[in-house]
Amino acid sequence: MTLPLILFLVAVVIPVFFGKARSAPVWLGLQAMGLAWNALAQHGEISNHALMAALELLVVRAWLVPALVHRMIRRRTAPNVELMPSNLFAWAIAAVMIVLAFEVIGKASADSGAFALAVMASTVVSALLILATNDSPTSQLVAVLFMENAIVLFESLLPEPWPLPIHFALTTIYVLTVVVATRLVGKPASDKTEDQAELREVL
Amino acid sequence: MTGAQTFQLSTAAVPEAGRARWVTSVLVGVALVAWLASLTLFLTTPLASLPLYFVQRYFVLDATSLLFVWLINTIFLGIAVYMLSRVRTSPVLEQDMPQIAALSIAFMVFMNLGLMSNNLLMMWACIEATTLCAAPIVAKGESNAAGRVAWRYMLYSTISLALTFLGFLCLTHSAHLRGIGVNFNLDQIPHFLATPGDPWQRIGFSLMVFGLGSKLGLAPMYGWLPETYEAAPPSISALLAAIQFNATIVAIFRILQVFRADNVNFIAYELLLMGCLSLTVAAVQIMAARNYKRLLAYACVSSGGVIAIGLSVGRAAAYGVVLYVVSSAFVKALLFLTAGRMQSVYKTKDVAALNGVIKILPFSGLLFTIGIFALLGFPPFGSFMAEMLILSGIVQAGHFLAFTLMCAMLTIIFVAMGRSIFPMIWGSSKRTGPPVREALLTALPKLFFVGVLVSLGVYTPESVSKLLLLVATSFGG
Numbered sequence: 001m002t003l004p005l006i007l008f009l010v011a012v013v014i015p016v017f018f019g020k021a022r023s024a025p026v027w028l029g030l031q032a033m034g035l036a037w038n039a040l041a042q043h044g045e046i047s048n049h050a051l052m053a054a055l056e057l058l059v060v061r062a063w064l065v066p067a068l069v070h071r072m073i074r075r076r077t078a079p080n081v082e083l084m085p086s087n088l089f090a091w092a093i094a095a096v097m098i099v100l101a102f103e104v105i106g107k108a109s110a111d112s113g114a115f116a117l118a119v120m121a122s123t124v125v126s127a128l129l130i131l132a133t134n135d136s137p138t139s140q141l142v143a144v145l146f147m148e149n150a151i152v153l154f155e156s157l158l159p160e161p162w163p164l165p166i167h168f169a170l171t172t173i174y175v176l177t178v179v180v181a182t183r184l185v186g187k188p189a190s191d192k193t194e195d196q197a198e199l200r201e202v203l
Numbered sequence: 204m205t206g207a208q209t210f211q212l213s214t215a216a217v218p219e220a221g222r223a224r225w226v227t228s229v230l231v232g233v234a235l236v237a238w239l240a241s242l243t244l245f246l247t248t249p250l251a252s253l254p255l256y257f258v259q260r261y262f263v264l265d266a267t268s269l270l271f272v273w274l275i276n277t278i279f280l281g282i283a284v285y286m287l288s289r290v291r292t293s294p295v296l297e298q299d300m301p302q303i304a305a306l307s308i309a310f311m312v313f314m315n316l317g318l319m320s321n322n323l324l325m326m327w328a329c330i331e332a333t334t335l336c337a338a339p340i341v342a343k344g345e346s347n348a349a350g351r352v353a354w355r356y357m358l359y360s361t362i363s364l365a366l367t368f369l370g371f372l373c374l375t376h377s378a379h380l381r382g383i384g385v386n387f388n389l390d391q392i393p394h395f396l397a398t399p400g401d402p403w404q405r406i407g408f409s410l411m412v413f414g415l416g417s418k419l420g421l422a423p424m425y426g427w428l429p430e431t432y433e434a435a436p437p438s439i440s441a442l443l444a445a446i447q448f449n450a451t452i453v454a455i456f457r458i459l460q461v462f463r464a465d466n467v468n469f470i471a472y473e474l475l476l477m478g479c480l481s482l483t484v485a486a487v488q489i490m491a492a493r494n495y496k497r498l499l500a501y502a503c504v505s506s507g508g509v510i511a512i513g514l515s516v517g518r519a520a521a522y523g524v525v526l527y528v529v530s531s532a533f534v535k536a537l538l539f540l541t542a543g544r545m546q547s548v549y550k551t552k553d554v555a556a557l558n559g560v561i562k563i564l565p566f567s568g569l570l571f572t573i574g575i576f577a578l579l580g581f582p583p584f585g586s587f588m589a590e591m592l593i594l595s596g597i598v599q600a601g602h603f604l605a606f607t608l609m610c611a612m613l614t615i616i617f618v619a620m621g622r623s624i625f626p627m628i629w630g631s632s633k634r635t636g637p638p639v640r641e642a643l644l645t646a647l648p649k650l651f652f653v654g655v656l657v658s659l660g661v662y663t664p665e666s667v668s669k670l671l672l673l674v675a676t677s678f679g680g
Contacts, residue, residue, distance in 0.1 A: 137354055144361050148365065173331050173332060181354070184339070184354040202436035202437070203438045
């Protein structure tokens with residue numbers, strides 16, 4: 001039960017401190033593998049629902065979405081920026097927030113899911129920190145995907161999983177979000193950022 | 204260019220133009236059918252028979268969904284007619300029309316489903332889906348920056364809705380700790396809530412309101428709104444400001460409706476804080492803005508602030524809030540569509556360049572003036588009555604500080620808006636020549652919006668007034 005969570009946490013923390021944008025699909029894939037392992041190990045026995053959830057995590061979150069992000073990064077031809085700027089100040093804030101997430105959430109909930117909740121909270125704060133410190137669209141998209149994975153981790157704590165139609169509707173929206181995002185930011189990086197003097201005709 | 208080349212180009216352009224017009228006509232047809240359906244529903248459903256559940260209780264027709272389904276379909280019909288008139292007068296727009304029409308229809312399908320949804324998760328999914336439909340159209344804005352802006356719009360929306368979803372999970376976790384399973388059907392949630400609320404329930408509730416507030420464009424996470432409304436094509440700005448905004452408002456109404464019993468004070472302060480912050484931010488930014496679309500965008504932030512403050516008051520201001528929401532939807536649609544017309548003539552968004560616009564575009568200038576007065580809360584429009592009711596509710600609730608701040612900020616907004624907009628309308632024009640002719644088709648939806656706005660302020664039919672009251676009672680108590 002703890003090992004998959006540790007794998008997930010490692011795949012969150014390392015890229016925040018040392019990861020670059022181009023390596024992000026690998027970390028996202030690792031996170032999804034941790035989630036799939038966690039889904040299978042959750043209730044001791046392997047149910048049909050657990051199998052479906054793990055399969056969906058492996059196909060969608062460990063393979064499809066990282067592949068889409070990888071393709072987008074290749075198309076953008078932007079510099080390989082760090083996910084979070086590597087300076088002592090940002091590192092200190094990240095470390096403090098992750099420790100605080102464990103201290104506050106871990107101690108606030110005395111039940112068996114306390115560790116998973118703390119991991120979830122650290123992932124959310126890491127995602128918010130990446131968003132706050134980096135304006136590269138690739139890093140921002142990766143931060144959003146970190147947050148989506150944190151939500152899946154939280155969902156896995158529920159005693160009874162949500163009905164499959166709701167689960168698949170959420171997955172569809174997740175995949176569509178990535179598809180639209182990669183379409184919006186997947187064009188080659190351009191220096192033309194300023195507005196045109198005269199505007200195009202629009203509806 | 205040789206004659207043969209010209210011939211080739213024109214023969215290629217004719218089917219494209221024909222297809223675009225056909226697609227736009229279909230869009231208007233769909234909007235008309237949806238509007239007629241919502242009107243029929245509105246006229247034939249006795250209010251006493253509400254709520255009606257259907258499709259295994261996944262959907263509900265209650266006062267809130269009845270009002271807002273009619274509202275958004277009415278505004279969408281206006282926007283669709285405006286799009287048709289623009290495509291007819293500017294052939295250059297025909298190229299993107301099939302994609303825009305398809306995404307707009309998908310947007311409206313999800314919007315209607317979301318409004319009638321009886322399940323909070325389904326409503327959440329529908330709002331997220333509307334964002335996914337709108338983002339590619341925002342990217343078709345008039346400047347090079349539109350793509351980046353569309354991405355930021357999507358990013359902020361996704362984060363806001365992710366926070367809302369975390370709120371749902373916190374509620375589920377709270378119920379789990381008490382050994383209860385949660386079902387997010389609106390009519391069943393109250394049975395699963397703890398009284399008094401435990402910390403997980405409060406965190407969940409707070410995250411839901413914060414996430415949806417951010418989706419509304421309330422401070423502190425309001426940054427996406429001004430740039431998106433400015434960069435998007437005007438018809439899409441109207442779609443976002445008058446339709447998507449209302450779907451999010453309905454989600455907040457639903458949450459207040461369900462959770463009102465126990466957690467009202469806790470959430471009231473969150474809403475009050477977000478509302479006051481939004482009003483302050485909007486007042487400061489309106490003073491600095493010199494771009495009429497951006498001015499309208501910040502006015503949307505301020506109207507979000509007024510709604511949040513009104514919601515924080517509860518029952519005393521509930522009717523005013525509903526009236527304000529309905530009025531501001533028509534005001535925003537009117538202003539963005541008129542701004543689109545002015546932009547198409549002047550090809551700029553700078554207020555100084557449009558000095559004396561009423562001489563060049565008499566009809567659009569007049570409609571813009573009417574819209575600005577309605578936005579600023581002047582009589583005889585519905586927004587005047589609504590603002591008065593909200594202010595009186597704030598006083599009744601004893602929030603004197605919020606009352607003072609709201610009055611001060613609305614005054615600043617009035618002065619700052621007038622300083623920029625009034626010379627734009629009545630100043631001396633730099634353009635010469637006769638006034639530009641405006642087609643009746645372009646004006647028709649805007650005239651209807653003005654009619655509704657005046658009617659809301661002067662005479663509201665009893666059935667509409669009853670419906671507004673029912674909606675107000677549902678979340679205000």
